[in-house]
Amino acid sequence: MNQALVDQVVNAVLYEGYILYPYRPSVKNRQRWTFGGLYPEVYCRCANDASTMQTECLIAGNTQTSVSITVRFLHVVARQVAVLEKALQTWPVTELPPHHFVEALQVDERVIASWQEATERQVVVGEVPLDELVGGQRSFVFKYPGGRDLEPLRQKDGQIVAVIVRESQTLAGSVESSALPLDDGLFRLGVRVSNRTAWDMGPRPQRDDAILRALASTHTILGVRDGAFVSLLDPPEQWRVHANACQNLGTYPVLVGEEGATDTMLSSPIILYDYPQVAPESPGDLFDATEIDEILSLRILTLTEEEKRQVAAVDPRARALLERTESLGQEQWLNLHGTIRGMRSLAVEDDHA
Numbered sequence: 001m002n003q004a005l006v007d008q009v010v011n012a013v014l015y016e017g018y019i020l021y022p023y024r025p026s027v028k029n030r031q032r033w034t035f036g037g038l039y040p041e042v043y044c045r046c047a048n049d050a051s052t053m054q055t056e057c058l059i060a061g062n063t064q065t066s067v068s069i070t071v072r073f074l075h076v077v078a079r080q081v082a083v084l085e086k087a088l089q090t091w092p093v094t095e096l097p098p099h100h101f102v103e104a105l106q107v108d109e110r111v112i113a114s115w116q117e118a119t120e121r122q123v124v125v126g127e128v129p130l131d132e133l134v135g136g137q138r139s140f141v142f143k144y145p146g147g148r149d150l151e152p153l154r155q156k157d158g159q160i161v162a163v164i165v166r167e168s169q170t171l172a173g174s175v176e177s178s179a180l181p182l183d184d185g186l187f188r189l190g191v192r193v194s195n196r197t198a199w200d201m202g203p204r205p206q207r208d209d210a211i212l213r214a215l216a217s218t219h220t221i222l223g224v225r226d227g228a229f230v231s232l233l234d235p236p237e238q239w240r241v242h243a244n245a246c247q248n249l250g251t252y253p254v255l256v257g258e259e260g261a262t263d264t265m266l267s268s269p270i271i272l273y274d275y276p277q278v279a280p281e282s283p284g285d286l287f288d289a290t291e292i293d294e295i296l297s298l299r300i301l302t303l304t305e306e307e308k309r310q311v312a313a314v315d316p317r318a319r320a321l322l323e324r325t326e327s328l329g330q331e332q333w334l335n336l337h338g339t340i341r342g343m344r345s346l347a348v349e350d351d352h353a
């Protein structure tokens with residue numbers, strides 16, 4: 001497996017929709033985390049959202065074949081900027097001093113906004129022999145506790161005038177896996193990821209509160225040893241019926257890695273083709289569903305200085321995006337304009353034949 005190539009695609013999926021253009025809270029980003037969101041079951045009973053994601057795919061193998069399962073998602077964190085009523089000289093503190101929250105604050109040249117961040121989470125189920133999965137469903141449970149973190153904001157003179165308050169909610173979930181023998185040497189692997197977070201949400205649940213208890217950008221990475229995954233998009237003719245019978249809910253399994261590799265499959269919440277790649281001309285993540293690098297990058301340059309300050313205040317990823325775009329050279333801009341990957345001849349039919 002080409003781990004670097006797989007990681008590049010997986011990370012692009014993980015942060016798709018993380019910061020949508022125009023990359024600042026005041027305009028478009030009130031509705032984020034648009035892909036692969038799994039919400040608490042209690043919330044899904046009153047909202048049009050899912051609490052589970054199901055992957056089914058085919059493996060050519062035998063009793064020696066084993067599979068590895070890894071689930072990745074983002075744990076959303078609420079970030080607020082608290083302005084202190086009286087500046088502090090020392091840190092840390094046991095309790096947050098008297099304060100009031102603001103949407104954004106400038107401390108010297110730095111601007112910080114109250115918004116949402118995300119922490120990467122990875123659930124490693126590990127390697128399991130296929131014959132064990134055929135014998136019965138295996139369940140793997142996980143839990144990430146919530147917490148509160150305080151980060152002081154200092155002026156150049158050393159005084160602490162504000163605090164960044166980050167709060168995360170406890171998340172719990174499960175990964176259930178099973179396998180079913182089909183034709184000789186063919187198995188159907190099933191993996192179900194579920195949000196099992198308990199939540200006393202009250203009579204009027206808010207989506208922003210639900211997002212803090214969601215598994216955002218959820219996707220599953222599958223590996224196989226002593227076997228091979230079968231493409232669901234272009235399966236061998238003798239297995240096409242079995243491929244069509246696979247039921248995938250909220251996810252799209254595709255082969256990843258170098259062209260022709262069959263040892264890794266990415267079950268993505270975004271529709272992809274087999275062996276997806278990030279364009280080598282792309283200077284970096286744009287986080288947008290369209291990912292039209294040239295258009296988005298040009299539009300970033302049209303932002304006013306105040307709008308750029310708002311972008312930089314979002315978080316380090318948004319700030320890096322802005323700095324990267326502003327530093328693009330002429331050759332990089334030309335590469336973004338368009339590239340021919342390959343050419344093939346087309347037979348021309350004679351309409352009068």
